[in-house]
Amino acid sequence: MSASLALGGVAAGPLVTALAETGSTSTAEAVLFWVLAPVMVLAACGLLFSRRTVYAAMSVVVVMICLAILYVAQEAPFLGVVQVVVYTGAVMMLFLFVLMLVGVDASDSLVETIRGQRWLGALMGIGLAVVLVSVVLNAADLRPQGLAAANAETNPVGVARVIFGDFVFNLQAVGILLITAAVGAIVLTHRERITRKVGQRERAEARIAAGGRLTPLPAPGVYARSNAMDVPALGPDGRPLDISVPRVLRVRGQERSVTEVHLDTSAAAAATRHLEAADEGPGPVPGSGSTPPQRAITGEEPIR
Amino acid sequence: MTTLPAALTTVSAALPTALPAATAEGVVAATAASGVFELAWLLVALPLASAAVLLLAGRRTDRWGHWLGVLASAGSFLVGAVLLVTMLGAPAEQRVQDLHLFSWIPAGAFSLDAGLRLDPLSLTFVMLVTFVGTLIHVYSVAYMEHDHDRRRFFAYLNLFVAAMLLLVLADSYLLLFVGWEGVGLASYLLIGFWNHTLPNAVAAKKAFVANRVGDVGMIIAIGLLFATFGATDFETVFAAAGGASEGLLTATGLMLLLAATGKSAQFPLQSWLGDAMAGPTPVSALIHAATMVTAGVYLVVRSGPIYAGAPTALLVVAIIGAFTLLFGAIIGTAKDDIKKALAASTMSQIGYMMLAAGLGPIGYAFAIFHLVTHGFFKAGMFLGAGSVMHGMDDDVDMRRFGALSTAMKATWITFGLGWLAILGVPPFSGFWSKDKIIESAFATNGAEGWQPWVFGTVALLGAGITAFYMSRLFFMTFHGRRRWHDGHGAAPDPDAPVRHPHESPGLMVWPMWILAAGSVALGGALYFGGFEYWLEPVFGHTEHDDPVLPVPVLIALTLLLVAAGAFLAWRQYAAAPVAVVAPRGSVLTRAARRDLYQDDVNEALLMRPGQYLTRSLVYGDRQVVDGAATGLARVVAGSGELVRRVQTGFVRSYATTMVLGVIVLAAVVLAFRI
């Protein structure tokens, strides 16, 4: 930390010229400003216009880092470091976390819900800019003092003297505020448990009570020439066990019948099926096999 | 005959009465109560405690509760009797006593004590209320025997007695007001005692509302007194009343009169009394004939010192009394409902008392005198009416009575004695009191020329009409042809109902006998006992002016009119057959049957405009006030509807608005270079 502070001080060093005497900044600072200012405005516009939330957040990060640089240039190396560490590092990351929590792809709909709000908002933004810039330009005929004297003991020491001197009570109050905020966040995001907690034992007992299958499901069919998830295994009686095929494949209709992989096995299966068909009436012709899969199985087909 | 009253006066003056006249012309000032008078609080406390026990203990007291009520009332009577005897033994200067009970409202500079004023006036009322009250309690034990809620009835009766005693014993207008409201409440509860039928509940409500109108007057009067004198107790107010302006006293007097008209069923607040007969008959006898309705007279008489400074108000009292006297009498002539006819008679008799009270200090004593005698004979007649109803399956229509004198002998005799008393036939009670009022009405009292003639004539006419309607009532009920059917033989009239009249049980008859005895003898006894002087410590001594007509002429005229009225009634209702179903009658009859359209007037003048007012207020409330509110809400909702479109729920739209705001702010900064 101290190293970075020193770095900030060193970085600021050459930029800080005798502001008090000239009433104007150094050329180097001017160059820095004119490089950074357009970047910041563009990034801010990125926040304003980008459809994707993550882009907007990253634009803000850019603005904040640029601001940190400007702080350092403005003889406020402490604030510059705080800006990077606290704001960009902590707060913006918090934003990104929440962004992920809420859903990254939750982008704005294009339909404006409030009639005329788009034009009104744009007008307000432009009007605010015009008015603020006018006020600043009108009031800016000030003689800059520069912080050379105030920063004589290095900037962090000067800031610390002010914070722990004139603003010590504000500091305490802000501390209380932070604690309150932490508690508030916990309270706000707290979720009341309204049902009893269900543990492993309860789950197992519920499962047995439901009377379903207790053992693991049989593995899919394993054959000499075909070893696949989509072919059912044969039971002890030689009949295919549909349940051995994963449920998803069955729902999608991507299940293959035994016929397609081995004719002998299918014949045995067909014989069994014929017996059943005699009971049920006219069934499918033996040997024709079951209905072929409606979709061709390709390698790319994702299996979920 | 000509010298009879004068002779009586001389006799009474010469008698070594137990009531020496007050030495001073003026009123005796109150002294602190001492001795047995300190027990006066028991008067109120006994019935109040009994009422509390009966109401709070509930059904547990059902078996013996009525006897507790009787005992409480009798206990009050005993205490009152002891106080009366003690007071009779005291010299006149010590007959006005004030019993301090407790400090009631100590509020800064103003402090009002609750106290009882014990003087001849209040003790007179105490005796009337507790004696008649106890008799009616006893009567009610039998009368209400089959009523499921007899205990509650006695609780209310006790409550009434307590409140009435508080009313007459209070030593301040504020405490009087407590009793005033208490009797109003008891009256309301008792009128609506059988409130499971709607008309009774409505009648109770009507009485309550009419009384509240009067109460407003009472409250204003108390407020005026308090604002002027800073006190409401009688002692302070009466002492200071002489110095107050006549306008204020007139206003106070008129407001007190308003209160009195409400409670005493005087014009224009008299309409509730007839409907109040919906209550059980003992209630009508006690509250709506003998005691509570006379509270208005008590109030006026008690406030004598205020009226002394307000001759206009006093004149209005007399006019109201005279008007109601005729008003009630005319209504009484047409009513077929025995209780309502008696109620109209009560109204009319209280009109007499009001008239007497309105004549000023010379009439006060006669007003109270008539009040006491009236309390006896009217209560007796009401109990008689209750007895008749008891025997006639609670029928009240006199057109279905007739010839009951044979079936109900005791009722007939007691009622007949009461009838003679109210007619003013000498030497029955009514003669002594009513005749004095007529005399006083004819006396000049230092007033203008027209007043004696008008008031005197009205009082005289009233006596005649009273004789007519009371005789009509008496004859229709007890004499003439039978208009009911005893179930044997041929019916006398196709419309006649089947009835089995029988005499009431002893508990009902004995109170009637006692009251009848009072109707016979009380007037004379009090007259010769110097009742007038008995009250002098309260009213002061007043010289009586001579009537504009000689007294013997007045007595003769009165008796002549009474005889004429009674004869007319006999001819029409005893000698001639009476229709079972009321004939249509003349315009005046129909008007009198409808209480001379007082209800219609009330409805037209007060109720309808009130309803229109409330309706328009409601309309205004709905349209203007609610309209403003809902309109505002609608505007807000509408603008919200507009703004709602902006609230799409899309974060980006909100962000757009924010950015727009930023642009505008920055543009402002740019434009003004802040």
Next chain:
Amino acid sequence: MNLVNYLVLSGVLFSIGAATVLLRRNAIIVFLGIEMMLNSANLAFVTFARLHGDLTGQVVAFFVMVVAAAEVVIGLAIIVAIYRTRRSASVDDVNLLKS
């Protein structure tokens, strides 16, 4: 070169970030736009520090980074939680907060 150029760049980046917030619907990208705006502001702060000869600007930028880190934690947690329930990261799907 004048230091104003940095400020102009900052303004332009800020505007692009804002436009991103307005135009994009994905919650994460919107969030990235917000981060872009924060970073452009930081650039302006650092430039101001240099203009004024004062390190406070840099310290503020530092704090902005810390707070942004906390914000990112929470924001992302929210996005995850929404994504869990709605299966969507679009900000337009989260539009229930309307009449």
